[in-house]
Amino acid sequence: MHAVRKLAPGPGLIFTEQPDPRPGPHDVVVRVKATSxxxxxxxxxxxxxxxxxxxxLPLTVGHELCGEVVEVGSAVTLVSLGEYVAAESHLTCGRCFQCRTGQAHVCRSYRILGVDLxxxxxxxxxxPEAVLWKTAPDIPPHLACIQEPLGNAVDAALAEDVTGQTLLITGCGPTGLFAAAVARTAGAATIIASDVSDxxxxxxxxxxVDHTLxxxxxxxxxxxxxxxxxxxxEGVDASLEMSGDPTALHQAFQAVKNGGRVTLFGIPKGPICFDLPNEIIFKGIRVYGVTGRRLFETWYRIAGLFKAGLDVxxxxxxxFPLAEFEQGFALLNSGQCGKVVLFP
Structure with missing residues (x-):
């Protein structure tokens, strides 16, 4: 099969040939229809x-996908040949404290598709069959493959109820944009978004989004x-910080009203200093750190949001075709794109 792989240190990836994968007893082989x-x-x-x-290294990159089940291991019971699936990218251990208490999204020993395997x-x-998500056949591949990153936005936006609330979203990369669509579908009254890119x-x-800055x-x-x-x-009811930029981080805390909440998803490049008393403590702010998605609670919410009219x-x-992946990465590095999808 053809694959895009990292074979040696340094910038770039290589479009090459790789042996077709074979499933273990609890694994399936998915023919990839789209990957973002x-x-x-x-x-x-x-x-x-x-x-x-x-x-x-070496490594085949990528973890956001949808496709068709074309081969199943001898012990597989959750999916059948021909089914249309997406996949959770975090492979959790199932044994640690977090996994055994409903917090598998912060498993201490998770592996990530396209990073660790x-x-x-x-x-x-x-x-593994355990990470597969059966997807409604009416969702086209270019949308079905983005359910995994969409889950990040669902978790960030809906950590608390947003119905009738005013939200600030700092950072309009794909996850910030997804969060805006989720919040609108969930009934947010007013959405403000900020970014460096018109x-x-x-x-x-x-x-x-009602107001852009x-x-x-x-x-x-x-x-x-x-x-x-x-x-x-009054300030906003909730800030969703999706950029990791230091100025945006302070803006998110300063903009939220007393007793509001801040969700942190963006990753700063280094340590950030805060005026804890005035930016957080005296305001009585609730702070949520979001990594990945809640497994599989968030996936069920995505399915419901699609039925409720979520349009992303x-x-x-x-x-682009998978062979033209270089164009996709050039766009991503330029910032002049939303989500880029590749078709094998």
Missing amino acids: ICGTDAHIYNWDPWAESRIH DGSYAEYVAL YRLGLAKQLG NVKADTPEAIASAIRDITEG RPVVTHT
């Missing part, structure tokens, strides 16, 4: 310090003033 590019994949493509310290940038991928703020508008064009003071004006001096089509801005 994640920021984690870009770290590996660019070969930054995180990738250099984390990735063991061969992933989905290929014509076929072998997966292109991505335009996508946010397509998803129903370009933090590159205005000072932090002007942005804070605009949020106060929009909220009539504007987020998928570009598609």
